[in-house]
Amino acid sequence: MLITSYNPTQLGDTLIAILRPDVAEQKIESHATVTRISDAKTGDTLGYNFFDVSKTLGTLDVNGQVHLTADQVEELNALLTANDFEAELVVDDTPKFVVGHVDTAEAHPKSDHLQITKTDVGTDQPLQIVSGSPNMQADILVVVAKVGAMMPDGLIIWPGELRGVESNGMIVSGRELQLPNAPQRPGALILPADYQPVGEPFDFKRAQTLFTA
Structure with missing residues (x-):
């Protein structure tokens, strides 16, 4: 990475x-x-x-x-x-913000507000992502920050665990993506059902008009 x-x-x-x-x-x-x-x-x-x-x-x-x-x-x-160091840097040009489809969303066994999702990002296996978004549910189109993504505020997404459950990525909000006029409250950005195909890089330029003033 x-x-x-x-x-x-x-x-x-x-x-x-x-x-x-x-x-x-x-x-x-x-x-x-x-x-x-x-x-x-x-x-x-x-x-x-x-x-x-x-x-x-x-x-x-x-x-x-x-x-x-x-x-x-x-x-x-x-x-x-x-400078006597190992040449170990490897270019990483895979998209880190992609369109995902939440296939399933189940209650976290150790939390009353977290949900464990299986989210399709266009690869062979869906990602398991633990989400605290109050509007999380199955069968919605979302934006996924994959492992290795750097959020606009500088936060880097690493593999992790939330209350003992593995989580690989983050389902993000418009606020976290710093999109113009995005609601300043918790909640996943739910895209229109036909917005972009699952697995495609999220189109930040197009998203500038997702929210109206």
């Missing part, structure tokens, strides 16, 4: 690359303009900070998540190698 972000106002000319979720015990190693953050127990790379990254990738006209091309990832891997 590779999630990258760039926030020049807050962090200067630094690209943040995230490969795995944070852990409590971390090891930090810096060579020149590259810093590696790893799991102190397993040695697995959690991420990298690339300082003065414009010298490698040129100007990044982005403030937030960066969707790197294969060529840009190759340039960063070359920079890692030049």
Whole structure:
């Protein structure tokens, strides 16, 4: 997995690359303009900070998540190698926000407000997603933030558990997607039944007019 972000106002000319979720015990190693953050127990790379990254990738006209091309990832891997790190970055261009269909929604055995859904996202197996949306039900079309998605507020979606039940992804609201005029209250964004085919990347541009003022 590779999630990258760039926030020049807050962090200067630094690209943040995230490969795995944070852990409590971390090891930090810096060579020149590259810093590696790893799991102190397993040695697995959690991420990298690339300082003065414009010298490698040129100007990044982005403030937030960066969707790197294969060529840009190759340039960063070359920079890692030049600084005695492993060239381990792999481009990830699979869509992370997709249209899903909630096939089933059942009450969570340890919660009075959570539901366990089986949600079709166009793959061989539906995703099991635990949802707290008050309007959750079976047979609705929704937007799914898959594992590896970065939400507009910077939250990253990782595999997890909610009260002991595995959850892989998040069924999101218009508010969480920061869509114009979206209701500022909890509740999944329920799309019209024929809005987009299941499994297609969610069309953010089209969604700008989903809610009227």
